[in-house]
Amino acid sequence: MEDKKLFSSMADIQNFCLNVLCQVYIPFSRPFYIEPTNIVNVNDVIQRVSDHASAMNKRIHYYSRLTAPADKALIAPDHVVPAPEECYVYSPLGSAYKLQSYTEGYGKNTSLVTIFMIWNTMMGTSILSIPWGIKQAGFTTGMIVIILMGLLTLYCCYRVVKSRAMISSVDTTTWEYPDVCRYYFGSFGQWSSLLFSLVSLIGAMIVYWVLMSNFLFNTGKFIFNFIHHINDTDAVPGTNDSNPVICPSASSSNHPDNGSMIFYANDTGLQQFEKWWNKSKTVPFYLIGLLLPLLNFKSPSFFSKFNILGTVSVLYLIFLVTFKAFHLGFHLEFHWFLPTEFFVPEIRFQFPQLTGVLTLAFFIHNCIITLLKNNKNQENNVRDLSIAYMLVTLTYLYIGVLVFASFPSPPLSKDCIEQNFLDNFPSSDILSFIARIFLLFQMMTVYPLLGYLARVQLLGHIFGDIYPSIFHVLILNLVIVGAGVIMACFYPNIGGIIRYSGAACGLAFVFIYPSLIYMISLYQEERLTWPKFIFHVFIIILGLANLVVQFFM
């Protein structure tokens, strides 16, 4: 070792002699020897490990030798082991790694971040259908239904969050809601929760495809018209304005051609364009070339970087709606039960269509546990969840009410409000063009993420491997994309798709499972009282009614 240089030669000889003596004195054995380069200098001022921690470490090592591994008597309890932030994994060669904070209650997100994440995840494309939903339900009824649905889904979400706390016998720290369902209902619970989760995912993906085709079509049309200086809003009934609001469904009932709004007999260039750029006949297929490759990626983490686009889109939509409302003014008249030429009654019997849409709009129950896990102060979970739901309700109300109220009713009927309210603006409208571009990009980045989630859940449960082979994945993607294309061609009514899939998967995750699991756990603890029982059965009946009624409207 380096210190030998400091020894005098006399000391060296003495050392040598005594070492020989040692060999005789001590039974010969090779000492355990660590390379000098690997030894950390003990005199370093920075103390790497506190005395308390190293004592505890030794204690735990020693105690683990005293019993068989299965014996729990000498396993360190949680209140004794330091927090994961204070744990380091030590390599014998001197370096230390910090443990990733993994356990519950040690999340890093402040309340604000958690609330924002919940709001961001819930804000989906169903926001585009809210004005239509309000129109279907009637203005007053619509507002009341939105608030009530918000409260109801909030309560069910609260039940989901609290469901793990009722299970005391098993360690539930890594569980998501499908695991809780499996615990209570066995493999039926697991498979049914998987099925309903897939329904919501695939429903969302179909809606995305329809919307993407729509936006791509409009974007392409805008660009084409912009380049060729064509103004084509004359044939469509709309307001007389520089930035008109149009009523496409009225025109399409007059013109059987689905998708071609105008035709100039002499302009074959435009006709060619119209032939090759058709909202329901060709554009959905062009998207395949763009998106199918993206779906086959093994890990879509690249796309999660674009998460911010979603927030920007929603904020832009809010801005757009405010601007348009400011521009168009309010047009509200209150007729309670009978429709008039331009207005719809305040109370309509098609309000279940709105509840169907809202079930998907307020749906976050399958991932709320994961979102709340990283909350720094776990005791604020319920409060943060309620605040997030309140903000979501306000956002939906704001957009829905403003679009509905500002829809120019004297020239156009409120019935014209489309299932995608952006459709009420022509493709030449600059502001909505920007909105469409934002949304198009956002959806193109979220679509592979949704595909990944569907793939993980379906293939993971059936084959046990989330990427069994390129063929399995390709077939699954073709099925999903095919469904999207078919819907885009033949049934591009996103309001309809949203309400059917929302009511279906909401039935399980929002209404039945939380209530049923709560009742079962109370029954097991013998705390189930009649009022609670009746209330939760009522919720289940509401959920069933929600689904059944969708088919009659």
Place this chain on the structure above:
Amino acid sequence: MEESDSEKKMEKENVGSRMDPPIGEPEGSLGWVLPNTAMKKKVLLMGKSGSGKTSMRSIIFANYIARDTRRLGATILDRLHSLQINSSLSTYSLVDSVGNTKTFDVEHSHVRFLGNLVLNLWDCGGQDTFMENYFTSQRDNIFRNVEVLIYVFDVESRELEKDMHYYQSCLEAILQNSPDAKIFCLVHKMDLVQEDQRDLIFKEREEDLRRLSRPLECSCFRTSIWDETLYKAWSSIVYQLIPNVQQLEMNLRNFAEIIEADEVLLFERATFLVISHYQCKEQRDAHRFEKISNIIKQFKLSCSKLAASFQSMEVRNSNFAAFIDIFTSNTYVMVVMSDPSIPSAATLINIRNARKHFEKLERVDGPKQCLLMR
């Protein structure tokens, strides 16, 4: 099975002549009789079932716990099904027809402690009639020749009245049979109490226990296996059991100064509890005694798995040299030298010479006073 074999071999280090537990003709209400125990001095480790005595013993004495130590409820005499003898630990287990087991220690636990002390572990105040009867019938035998009574209280226990009642009956038995015994009370499992309340709760208990123990004197400690308090408590107990500890410390200091050591520690052989130590300058780590003890006990356990036994250790680097070696018949010594230029052989020769001196020291003090005598 291999473990118990090698543990026996390890035990041979401690024991002079090994005595097999003689199972004589059954007698008394349950058919057990304890062999004559007039000669051995005992350390009684008592407490309610589940208060942590077996874990404590296992940790302090580095005994491998071969079975689940949780007591599983009462056994009733007529359901006695099988008897198992774990002779390395000299424990008797009774298994009833449902599979509940009850382990208890009988005489001739082969773990020697501080020379000629033998550790006996008793569940005191269990719910079952079997133990109650056995206890009552063998009371005199159990409490005779007791040198030390260590009574363990579970701080989380909900039946304080009952605990005190059983404690008092043990004290009565001690007063009758071994009035000179030293009494120690351990308030155990303190880690389950909130940190800011620990001192308060311990003070309350201590007052109660002192009051109840009159006319006997008891020393109280608060302990938990998850911090250094257990080791410190047992070290204090050992410290109080050695009559000539001041003289020992003086001699250790002389020894350390002669050989120019930074620190010299004297450990008890079976438990590696620090009996006395000398340090020539302030050391940074207050937990070092417990850590060394745990490291060596862990090493001993590993050695025993290979049917080897631990004898001595030398650790060297450019900053220090440390030697752990057998010292007297009941102690180990650890010498820490911060001058690594001194060759190991020199220190080892010094230790060998000092050994003779310390053994003489032990014998000089006479059989009655010194516990470290063979």
